[in-house]
Amino acid sequence: MSTRIVVDHLARVEGHGGITVELDGRQVQAVRFDVFEGARLIEGLIGGRHWTEVAQIVSRICSICSSSHALTSIKATEAAFGLMVSPQTLRLRDLLNRGENIESHALHLFLLAAPDYLEYPSAIHLAADNPDAVKLGLRLKRLGNSIQEVIGGRCIHPVNCVVGGFASMPTTDRLLQLRQDLLQGVADAQAAVAIVAGLPPVSCGRVDTIFAALDPGATYGYYDGDQIVVRSARGDTRVAAADYRSLTAESTVAHSHAKHSSWQGSPFMTGALARVTIHGHLLDEGSARVRARLGLGVPTGDPLQNNLAQAVELEYDIRYTLALVEQLLQDGLRPEPPLRPQVRAGHGTGVTEPPRGLLVHSYTYDAQGFIREADIITPTAMNAAMLERHMRGAVAVSDPENEPELKRRLEMVARAYDPCISCSVHLVRL
Amino acid sequence: MTKPKVGFFGVTGCAGDLLNVLNCEDQLLDLVDLVDIREFLMASSEGDHEVMLDVAFIEGCVVSQRDEDVVKAVRQRTRLLVALGTCAMWGGVPTLDRLHDRGALLQQVYGDFGRTIDTRPAQALDEIVKVDFGLPGCPIEKHEFLAAVANLLNGNLPQLPHYPVCAECRFAENRCLLGQDGALCLGPLTIAGCDARCPSLGVACNGCRGPAPDANFESAATLYQSMGYTRAQVERAMATFAPLPGAVH
């Protein structure tokens, strides 16, 4: 007998998507992650735009990762024009990326994912019974937003980060306030880890997984780097940013506006779990204790561990950011007008690690500095195929007769990937 | 007093306006006490899809039949409909499609598959249904959203500024990027309410809140052209967040 299990419209994610599973008895016929988000065609819409305008337009692809879209765009434009920015600019970009990661992980862990484990429909319902946990999550989320406001000038669609640097420097007063907030954040992060460690275990199956993450160099981070590491059972492979297409041989799939990526024919996973798996050795002692407390062992084929990896990053980033802000306060910020590039015809590719994993922007400019072509590949698009595999894994460990439980597991797997669906539909040409 | 029933919805957008509602971290739990949130899919898996609402907030623009169906269904079940953000109010970045051949863009981004998807030129909500009030901003400003909720709770429709960003810039005693630096700053054309966020940081306004009442595009275009920008560049800049008056699909 064939049955169809449908999650019409997935709640507590960014954007519009659904899940369909077709079963023949216990046999899985098909598993689909559908995207219903309308086509905004943003890579097409930046055709003909001046290099000074591009980052501001593409940030509108997605709000939660808007700082990353802006920074990745700027990285691609600077690569096209061969512009090297100052160490101070790189530090501030690092800070902006970490602010986004803190906000996004706090939002995801506390407002979107935790209600699943505790079986509440939302954090608002959860707050009725456990206000402290929700308030803690909101404080951490606000901290991430404050960092983005101070550095980026706005917590969504930042305006202060531009090609060549930053339009204005944050004031000492605001950095001091941020330092205050971060001190509270360090304590909050420990409490957050305790809450995540205490969530009841749920099993959604395990599937052998290939991971991909940007090599950040000597420091665990999200902005620096131009080499992607792919880790499979056969070992590591390095892919240069400019060759990103070998990693994203994409195909359009009929049920979704999103296109599926694969590496040498196999789907792969990107995001916090991939980063901790490949670059976890760059984290410090404190993070090792957090990992032990959370019971996060890598590599793992369990997609829900991505939630734990986010908690590890959240805790680390807050401590790291505090140290960075203290360093900035000590060194002082030099006024530094953004560097002007030597505009020329050419290509440039920028890759960074937003909260959900690898993001690629690749542009071709004409000699006057107007966009001729643009490719944007988002983490949710890269993850889509692996997400479907992991949902199959969840079906395999579930009783198909128990539809509510099966749906809950499917939703938890989808949510663990923290999909950003507005992002996923803006994909490259084939 | 019974709490007003409200719903938060999204059609095609970046979720930034809905996220900025959740970003009111210090007020969120109070907000939940003051209004009865019946639907907010981005935040809750429990939704009441039938109940009549007092206020519905919708983010995003309409680019598909599906979007149109959602917007019409929400209109049917709400007393007041608020367009949340620039996409909902003016169409936003997706309406840049009016400067391009949309068929060619679809082919470029999706290949032949582009012909099979439910998609059409981007429109603002008021091109589809009656909108009672709009909150501009890409994204909305949190203080304006909270003030609007307070007004609605008191039975008033919120007021928007009637002056452009330039007025806020002068008030802040900013250096004028247009007059002094020759930047293509859209402050004179853009509705105020952001405290001249960008010019205060030394960045030209790109018009993310949409047009101010009485914005005179033609005379501004002449001014920008006299500063050395081409007509095409000026028109594209002015159309980034809201179609120019008279721009059709």
Ligand code: SF4
């Ligand atoms: S108005 Fe701006 S913030 Fe709101 S949905 Fe549109 S792009 Fe996003």
Ligand code: SF4
């Ligand atoms: S100054 Fe202009 S671009 Fe900046 S936030 Fe205000 S309206 Fe938007």
